[in-house]
Amino acid sequence: MTRQHTAIFGWILALLVAVLFCALGGWQLQRMHEKEALLAQLPPSREAAISLAEAAAAPEALHWVADQLQFLPATVLLDNQLREGRAGIKVYQPARAAGGTTVLVDLGWLPLPADRSMPAINTLQGMQAVQGLWAPAPASGIALGPALTTTAQPQTWLATRIDLPAIATQLQLGNGALAPKVLRLDPAMPLGYARDLDLLPNTLPPSRHLGYAVQWFAMALAVLLIALVLQFRRRRRVGVGNGG
Numbered sequence: 232m233t234r235q236h237t238a239i240f241g242w243i244l245a246l247l248v249a250v251l252f253c254a255l256g257g258w259q260l261q262r263m264h265e266k267e268a269l270l271a272q273l274p275p276s277r278e279a280a281i282s283l284a285e286a287a288a289a290p291e292a293l294h295w296v297a298d299q300l301q302f303l304p305a306t307v308l309l310d311n312q313l314r315e316g317r318a319g320i321k322v323y324q325p326a327r328a329a330g331g332t333t334v335l336v337d338l339g340w341l342p343l344p345a346d347r348s349m350p351a352i353n354t355l356q357g358m359q360a361v362q363g364l365w366a367p368a369p370a371s372g373i374a375l376g377p378a379l380t381t382t383a384q385p386q387t388w389l390a391t392r393i394d395l396p397a398i399a400t401q402l403q404l405g406n407g408a409l410a411p412k413v414l415r416l417d418p419a420m421p422l423g424y425a426r427d428l429d430l431l432p433n434t435l436p437p438s439r440h441l442g443y444a445v446q447w448f449a450m451a452l453a454v455l456l457i458a459l460v461l462q463f464r465r466r467r468r469v470g471v472g473n474g475g
Contacts, residue, residue: 245458249451256447263440277362283328283414286365290411294365300326300336302355305402306387307335307379309369314340314425321369322424323393324354325402325409326361334410335368335398336361339424349382349389355422364415364428368393 280297302324309321319342327333341350369392378394379401381387388401399409418426 241461242458245454249454252447252451252454256444256451259440259444259447263437263444280362282330283334283365283410284330284332286412287332287334287410295362296365296414297362298328298360299358300328300334300361301358302326302336303333303402303404304354304356304386306352306354306384307390307393307398307402308349308352308382308387309390309393311391312340312369314342317342319343320349320389322352323390323413325398325404326355326359326414332410333399333404333408335393335395335413336363337413337415337426338422339416339426341424349384349387352384352387354386359422361414361422362417362420364417365412366415366428368395368413 277295277297280295283296283298283300286294286296303326305325307323309323312319312321319340321340322338323335324338325333326336338355343350376391378392378397379388379390382389388398390398393413395409395411415428416423416426418428
């Protein structure tokens, strides 16, 4: 391989790495804007509660939901969830409204012991009157590996992220669809486990996403600057060699 070919290969590699870093920086900016938009919404009033079907018809906004839901016999346990410094899982169970809309209901958080043995989950049965916050599911981040794995408990899956299409397929929900957001059960209800209505639980605030975006863009710039310095030094060596 000639020096010219080596230089071209080096520039191609540097550009590819810089483009990758810029893409990661852009993704962090997108996450920042999404979270800023979420936090900018005023929390809905309990007095303005609507049905699940009405919430699903306006999916972008936060809604306080009050409805009668038929709970389905399946459970999704979201792994790696921290609460007050303790590691645990979040418990989700699908439920269906009279009109057919099916939503994943956030029932709250359970701690995990040191051996990470899964706790026995008692699923909710039949029709229940529920109220809660219609809100985005926890962010999945960069998806690595399968979203769901089976557990020893029947009809119970351990999730690395809330991937609604994958969950709907695994749970065989008939029409194969879940509502685009989850229902965060009201902490005042005597159902489920420990929970709150924090809009950004167990995740990064917008300012952290901005900081990471700046780091990725700075790394992209650094790669290009290093490539320029190496190119300059290579030209100087070639010039010195030709002069000698």
